[in-house]
Amino acid sequence: MNVAVITGASSGMGMEFARQMDKGFKKIDEFWLIARRGEKLKALADELAHRCRVFAMDVTDKGAMDELEKTLFEKNAVVRMLINCAGYGVMGPFRKPDRQRTLGMIRLNCEALTDMTYRLLPFMAANSRIIQLASSAAFMPQPDFAVYAASKAYVHSFSRALGEELAPQGIYVTSVCPGPVDTPFFDIAEKDGTTLSVKKLAMVEPQRVVAQALRDSYLRRPVSVCTVIIKAFYVTTKAIPHGMLLKAVSALKKI
Numbered sequence: 353m354n355v356a357v358i359t360g361a362s363s364g365m366g367m368e369f370a371r372q373m374d375k376g377f378k379k380i381d382e383f384w385l386i387a388r389r390g391e392k393l394k395a396l397a398d399e400l401a402h403r404c405r406v407f408a409m410d411v412t413d414k415g416a417m418d419e420l421e422k423t424l425f426e427k428n429a430v431v432r433m434l435i436n437c438a439g440y441g442v443m444g445p446f447r448k449p450d451r452q453r454t455l456g457m458i459r460l461n462c463e464a465l466t467d468m469t470y471r472l473l474p475f476m477a478a479n480s481r482i483i484q485l486a487s488s489a490a491f492m493p494q495p496d497f498a499v500y501a502a503s504k505a506y507v508h509s510f511s512r513a514l515g516e517e518l519a520p521q522g523i524y525v526t527s528v529c530p531g532p533v534d535t536p537f538f539d540i541a542e543k544d545g546t547t548l549s550v551k552k553l554a555m556v557e558p559q560r561v562v563a564q565a566l567r568d569s570y571l572r573r574p575v576s577v578c579t580v581i582i583k584a585f586y587v588t589t590k591a592i593p594h595g596m597l598l599k600a601v602s603a604l605k606k607i
């Protein structure tokens with residue numbers, strides 16, 4: 353049985369991946385939708401034409417991950433797509449947010465994403481795809497978003513290296529690096545602070561980011577960057593030393 357596994361499917365970009373993939377991907381027998389809010393996943397499953405299996409689980413929970421792995425074995429599943437969207441961000445000065453929220457972010461964005469990839473890889477075959485939600489925050493260090501940006505730098509680096517390792521087996525990895533996307537992400541992220549308001553000028557709809565990511569994954573591209581502004585940011589962070597950029601950002605904050 354061919355399956356597509358989508359984490360973070362109860363909201364934002366994960367939900368959008370499921371909706372857009374539902375219009376094609378005829379060779380996928382089941383969508384496996386993962387997030388903690390089961391009622392949201394069930395509502396999504398009812399809306400989709402594909403057969404869906406709902407996993408209302410916390411991906412940082414080892415027991416739940418063991419169960420997921422067991423189901424993969426039992427159903428003789430071949431994972432054609434793994435899309436790791438589950439993640440959150442916490443803005444504000446390093447010491448302001450609650451320590452557990454900060455550490456939980458590392459556990460979810462880095463550890464759980466790695467664990468999911470590790471456990472599902474044996475169920476993949478030639479022509480399978482992995483899509484990892486990194487962020488443009490991965491491109492350079494971000495004061496007042498320090499741990500989140502570091503967690504996404506991890507995802508980006510991990511995904512690019514893994515892509516090189518897996519390409520000879522015909523498994524292709526795409527690191528998706530959007531700027532601000534209009535999803536409920538900010539309800540959590542802005543609890544303890546905000547980053548540069550100028551960033552919000554680059555806000556895009558999830559539909560656009562996801563369509564681009566699916567296209568880039570199909571074309572076996574290792575990195576997916578959606579808009580001209582974020583592409584320009586990507587190039588800038590490669591061309592100019594980060595020390596200089598950090599000084600410029602600090603100056604901008606004082607204006």
Ligand SMILES: NC(=O)c1ccc[n+]([C@@H]2O[C@H](COP(=O)([O-])OP(=O)(O)OC[C@H]3O[C@@H](n4cnc5c(N)ncnc54)[C@H](OP(=O)(O)O)[C@@H]3O)[C@@H](O)[C@H]2O)c1
Binds near residue numbers: 531
């Ligand atoms: N929005 C942006 O501006 C932006 C920009 C760049 C990158 N990203 C990244 O894109 C990804 C998706 O974000 P989004 O914008 O779609 O945010 P979102 O709407 O808040 O979605 C986050 C998803 O993660 C799930 N989740 C959170 N903790 C979980 C856990 N412990 N176990 C299982 N699922 C969990 C949530 O579902 P439950 O609460 O139901 O568990 C939700 O479905 C994230 O990795 C984010 O860092 C977002």
